Amino acid sequence: MALLLDVSKARPYDPAALRAALREAGLPDTVSVTPLPRTSPRIRLHQWDLGDGTALMRLESTGIAAARTAVRGGAAPVARMAVAVLSPGDWTLTHQGTVIGPSPGEPTLVAVDHATPFDFRRGGTGTVLVVHFDCARLMLSDRTTARAVRGLRPDNALYDLVRTYLPQLATVASTSAEMLPELNTMTIDLIRALLVNAAEAADSDPEPDMIARIRRFVEDNLDDPALCADSIAVAHSISTRQLYKLWSRTGIGLSDFVIGRRLERARVTLRTHRHLTIAAVARRHGFNDATHFTHRFRAAYSATPSEWRNAEITAVSAQ
Structure with a gap:
């Protein structure tokens, strides 16, 4: 090595x-x-x-x-x-x-x-x-x-x-x-x-570029609370059923992908914008309900947003 x-x-x-x-x-x-x-x-x-x-x-x-x-x-x-x-x-x-x-x-x-x-x-x-x-x-x-x-x-x-x-x-x-x-x-x-x-x-695959366009659209609109399967389907002129069938090829649930990406961005914001409240971080990344945000965050990272932020602050201070 x-x-x-x-x-x-x-x-x-x-x-x-x-x-x-x-x-x-x-x-x-x-x-x-x-x-x-x-x-x-x-x-x-x-x-x-x-x-x-x-x-x-x-x-x-x-x-x-x-x-x-x-x-x-x-x-x-x-x-x-x-x-x-x-x-x-x-x-x-x-x-x-x-x-x-x-x-x-x-x-x-x-x-x-x-x-x-x-x-x-x-x-x-x-x-x-x-x-x-x-x-x-x-x-x-x-x-x-x-x-x-x-x-x-x-x-x-x-x-x-x-x-x-x-x-x-x-x-x-x-x-x-x-x-x-x-x-x-x-x-x-x-x-x-x-x-x-x-x-x-x-x-x-007759439509390899469609998945890429959908993924790009999701990334570009990730912080919009209105982002959902219906809005994604409308933006790409396909039915919601077609959207789910197409997205299934990625091996990741569409809702899980959207929420997972929102949580990953929120985790970065919790570290870099410590002045923001948990509710403000939730709203910034497409969660209308701070309680729902906390629940999903805990399920993903085994800690609440506040616990995760405090642990990060402690780790940085110890360096």
């Missing part, structure tokens, strides 16, 4: 050191990572080499923005892509015209092509666990990998397997790094099977 970067209150953030660490981890120059504005960013970056241009990276941080930037002359970078597990939280990933959000309370599996623009933003503390590799190792066409990136969804037959496998691979890396080269080929084969399955699903 190699700890490439450790930014904390005792170790000030240095943009040049972060860029150097990302390059050492194997990410191309076109990919940048920047902490979101805050008083004391915290970042820990680990990297393990599996061989043949394949690497496992774990990035633990406070709020960050990551993006693929334009190439300014020179030779084109080696075509690379990544499959990543993103921890739950307040984040969005925009890639290939699609906005992806977290699964409430669960890690999310995504595929990212480093050759095309993407933008990832997370408002709070979280972890990104990434396997990145040369696309040539997949032995798939560019068209197939592009379809796979768009078609990867929770109902993919291998989605849960890969989402579980990557954290287990990180555990092996932390305890028995010498075994990683032996797992290299198996890891790439598993990712290849995942992407082939996702590409086939994209080909068989």
Whole structure:
């Protein structure tokens, strides 16, 4: 295991050191990572080499923005892509015209092509666990990998397997790094099977973009108390029944997704806007009833909003 970067209150953030660490981890120059504005960013970056241009990276941080930037002359970078597990939280990933959000309370599996623009933003503390590799190792066409990136969804037959496998691979890396080269080929084969399955699903889905548009609409109107299945259906000129049938492909209940995303945003606001009352936080994030907000928050995080806020304040004060 190699700890490439450790930014904390005792170790000030240095943009040049972060860029150097990302390059050492194997990410191309076109990919940048920047902490979101805050008083004391915290970042820990680990990297393990599996061989043949394949690497496992774990990035633990406070709020960050990551993006693929334009190439300014020179030779084109080696075509690379990544499959990543993103921890739950307040984040969005925009890639290939699609906005992806977290699964409430669960890690999310995504595929990212480093050759095309993407933008990832997370408002709070979280972890990104990434396997990145040369696309040539997949032995798939560019068209197939592009379809796979768009078609990867929770109902993919291998989605849960890969989402579980990557954290287990990180555990092996932390305890028995010498075994990683032996797992290299198996890891790439598993990712290849995942992407082939996702590409086939994209080909068989007549309306893959509709789910993305619905998800984007929900994210854009999340704080509107009037957001509901009926208003979402009307905005997309479909019936409520069609909406539920279409959304069922995500593997997440529509109401659970909306409430989960509202709670995740509210949790960030509880930490960053301590002057707001619990009722004000509830209203800001689409809950008309503060009691209902408290009930749903406790069910999701095993603490009331007040208890969670006080615990956060205590944790920050202790640092």
